[in-house]
Amino acid sequence: MLKHILTSLTGGPVTEAAPAPADPALAELAGKLDKAAKARLGRSLSIREVDAGSCNGCELEIHALNNPIYDLERFGIRFVASPRHADVLLVTGPVARNMREALVRTWDATPGPKWLVACGDCAVSGGLFAGGYACDGPVEQVLPVDLRIPGCPPRPTDLLAGLLALLETSAAR
Amino acid sequence: MYGEEPLFGLLNRVGTPVEGHRPWPRYRLGRDGWLRLIEGLAGNAWSLLGLWGEPKAVHAAFREDFSGDVAVVSLDCPQGRFPSLSAVRPAANRLERAAHDLYGLTAERTTDPRPWLDHDAWGVRRPLSEQPAAPVPNPGPYTFLPVEGEGLHQIPVGPVHAGIIEPGHFRFTANGETVVRLEERLGYVHRGVEGLMQGRPVTEAAKLAARISGDATVAHSLAFARAVEAALGIEVPARAVWLRALMAELERIANHLGDIGAICNDAAFAFMLAQTSQLRERVLRTADACFGHRLMMDRVIPGGVASDLPERGAGLLLELVAELRKRFPPLVAIYDGKASLQDRTVTTGIVSADLVTRFGAGGHVGRASGRDQDARRSPGYAPYDELAFEVPVLTEGDVNARVWVRIREVEQSLSLIEQIVVRLPAISRGLDHPSIPLESGRGGEGMALVESFRGEILTWVRLDAEGVVTRCHPRDPSWFQWPLLEAAIGGNIVADFPLCNKSFNCSYAGHDL
Numbered sequence: 001m002l003k004h005i006l007t008s009l010t011g012g013p014v015t016e017a018a019p020a021p022a023d024p025a026l027a028e029l030a031g032k033l034d035k036a037a038k039a040r041l042g043r044s045l046s047i048r049e050v051d052a053g054s055c056n057g058c059e060l061e062i063h064a065l066n067n068p069i070y071d072l073e074r075f076g077i078r079f080v081a082s083p084r085h086a087d088v089l090l091v092t093g094p095v096a097r098n099m100r101e102a103l104v105r106t107w108d109a110t111p112g113p114k115w116l117v118a119c120g121d122c123a124v125s126g127g128l129f130a131g132g133y134a135c136d137g138p139v140e141q142v143l144p145v146d147l148r149i150p151g152c153p154p155r156p157t158d159l160l161a162g163l164l165a166l167l168e169t170s171a172a173r
Numbered sequence: 174m175y176g177e178e179p180l181f182g183l184l185n186r187v188g189t190p191v192e193g194h195r196p197w198p199r200y201r202l203g204r205d206g207w208l209r210l211i212e213g214l215a216g217n218a219w220s221l222l223g224l225w226g227e228p229k230a231v232h233a234a235f236r237e238d239f240s241g242d243v244a245v246v247s248l249d250c251p252q253g254r255f256p257s258l259s260a261v262r263p264a265a266n267r268l269e270r271a272a273h274d275l276y277g278l279t280a281e282r283t284t285d286p287r288p289w290l291d292h293d294a295w296g297v298r299r300p301l302s303e304q305p306a307a308p309v310p311n312p313g314p315y316t317f318l319p320v321e322g323e324g325l326h327q328i329p330v331g332p333v334h335a336g337i338i339e340p341g342h343f344r345f346t347a348n349g350e351t352v353v354r355l356e357e358r359l360g361y362v363h364r365g366v367e368g369l370m371q372g373r374p375v376t377e378a379a380k381l382a383a384r385i386s387g388d389a390t391v392a393h394s395l396a397f398a399r400a401v402e403a404a405l406g407i408e409v410p411a412r413a414v415w416l417r418a419l420m421a422e423l424e425r426i427a428n429h430l431g432d433i434g435a436i437c438n439d440a441a442f443a444f445m446l447a448q449t450s451q452l453r454e455r456v457l458r459t460a461d462a463c464f465g466h467r468l469m470m471d472r473v474i475p476g477g478v479a480s481d482l483p484e485r486g487a488g489l490l491l492e493l494v495a496e497l498r499k500r501f502p503p504l505v506a507i508y509d510g511k512a513s514l515q516d517r518t519v520t521t522g523i524v525s526a527d528l529v530t531r532f533g534a535g536g537h538v539g540r541a542s543g544r545d546q547d548a549r550r551s552p553g554y555a556p557y558d559e560l561a562f563e564v565p566v567l568t569e570g571d572v573n574a575r576v577w578v579r580i581r582e583v584e585q586s587l588s589l590i591e592q593i594v595v596r597l598p599a600i601s602r603g604l605d606h607p608s609i610p611l612e613s614g615r616g617g618e619g620m621a622l623v624e625s626f627r628g629e630i631l632t633w634v635r636l637d638a639e640g641v642v643t644r645c646h647p648r649d650p651s652w653f654q655w656p657l658l659e660a661a662i663g664g665n666i667v668a669d670f671p672l673c674n675k676s677f678n679c680s681y682a683g684h685d686l
């Protein structure tokens with residue numbers, strides 16, 4: 001154990017350089033945040049993740065953001081346990097009807113200013129699941145979406161680039 | 174113990190074989206035959222492998238664990254009713270409730286008639302039956318089982334949980350800190366996969382199969398592909414068979430690494446997750462470099478594989494094996510040597526051998542409680558018959574045993590990857606890609622059993638002559654593990670639930686479909 005800690009100390013960080021904020025995401029977000037909101041948020045975002053019918057592939061890659069290689073927290077972005085503490089809902093899945101009420105209630109429980117990010121093809125377009133008896137997706141059919149991060153699942157770098165764009169736009173100038 | 178008469182003996186007496194079901198036989202039973210089967214099940218140890226509905230029929234699959242014989246039995250139910258198996262095979266109950274909610278089939282004399290997947294939110298009842306019905310007006314709340322006793326209180330958790338995990342509801346009844354009973358309510362991520370597969374060409378249905386449970390995308394794709402290939406009676410190129418196993422083992426390692434770290438993290442030992450998540454990332458990047466997708470989604474397809482291993486792939490994989498062999502053992506030593514960790518995992522969340530056998534639970538949940546079953550070995554499938562590997566089995570049945578089974582499986586999978594890379598067959602003559610086209614013009618029924626990182630997947634499929642899926646039932650291993658989680662937490666403290674849950678890591682999506 002001690003040896004491990006020493007190697008970690010001397011080995012330098014394993015964390016990789018961040019990708020640039022995603023351009024399409026910046027464009028999508030432009031004008032979505034007013035000055036007051038920017039001032040309030042500063043350079044930090046608290047995210048509550050909601051699985052609204054995901055296959056769990058998206059969750060695996062969202063998890064990866066917390067590993068030391070992507071290390072999301074270095075940007076002031078962190079995942080929180082309660083929607084009450086969140087600025088952003090990161091929603092995955094095609095909104096399974098059995099999850100619709102829980103999703104909407106989680107959104108209602110999130111204090112403003114707040115944003116909703118649709119993560120993954122299912123959330124963005126309904127993916128392969130739209131139109132069935134069991135799903136209401138895409139997410140924008142149910143709640144207002146501020147940012148879309150497509151991919152099945154999106155790579156951690158895509159997720160990072162999208163979230164950084166949100167941070168850029170929300171940060172006070 | 175293994176029945177007075179063999180599986181096929183009984184089925185040949187009470188049923189008639191159905192043509193065109195591969196590779197195992199399917200028997201059509203009359204109602205009397207079905208009742209005789211239930212009688213037989215009360216006195217033998219055949220494992221229930223699955224149970225699924227169709228508009229006017231119900232099917233179940235069994236294995237005689239001793240001989241490895243597998244068979245499917247079917248009962249026509251023109252009235253939409255069938256005698257329940259739940260009294261003799263408790264694991265059948267939730268599957269029967271699902272068949273009821275989707276196909277409107279009623280299990281007579283069931284041990285539990287409550288709805289399961291249907292939460293009164295679809296706007297329709299029995300959506301996959303011949304006559305879907307209007308929703309119940311003003312549906313009442315779901316009734317949880319009653320719990321009585323002095324000083325009990327309830328803790329409802331979910332469907333939205335505190336972490337980045339899938340949704341489901343847990344109803345704890347506790348006495349102080351001790352859990353007296355846990356009741357699960359699942360179905361929140363039901364996406365209607367079985368209904369969406371119906372009427373789709375095989376290639377499209379394969380995409381849905383790949384998204385049944387993202388963490389087991391390779392295994393579910395493999396089970397679907399093998400079921401389709403069995404139905405069509407085709408054999409895929411040898412190179413594809415070996416590449417599939419390669420991907421499956423990469424998937425197994427990636428998941429076990431992530432989960433071992435996450436279990437320790439739930440015991441407040443974050444160091445381990447920080448380490449194993451780096452190793453996991455290493456595996457995913459290698460998978461990406463070799464197959465073009467970090468989770469290898471849509472890479473196993475009916476007929477073969479979607480992408481061949483690039484030339485540098487073998488080198489990358491051997492490097493990965495070497496690196497993991499260097500970096501993983503010291504972490505295992507830390508796990509083993511940390512008293513504070515062992516204090517949390519040893520004797521926590523025990524599942525008895527009797528329960529895993531009764532529920533036919535596989536994967537690390539079964540093998541940590543002494544159930545020596547692995548689909549790669551029995552019934553077995555290529556190329557595992559040509560590879561050397563062990564199936565680790567422990568008997569303690571606690572969180573620690575489940576961690577150790579996973580640790581040992583990582584080691585085994587590393588060896589398997591090495592063997593596969595070294596012996597990978599060359600591409601067959603006349604092919605420029607390790608896959609063959611699927612001929613249309615013949616249909617059939619096929620079934621496959623595939624070992625995912627989580628346990629055994631059963632996929633059953635029926636294709637029409639155009640190669641269109643008319644019915645597909647993918648049964649995730651979680652179906653037989655979720656009920657045991659309820660038992661595992663009994664008598665433990667509430668704070669140990671995350672540990673127990675993570676040590677199982679059942680799939681919500683794979684179960685809810």
Ligand code: SF4
Pocket residue numbers: 053054055056057058092093119120121122123127151152153154384387
């Ligand atoms: S986008 Fe893809 S990975 Fe994400 S939930 Fe949907 S199917 Fe799964």
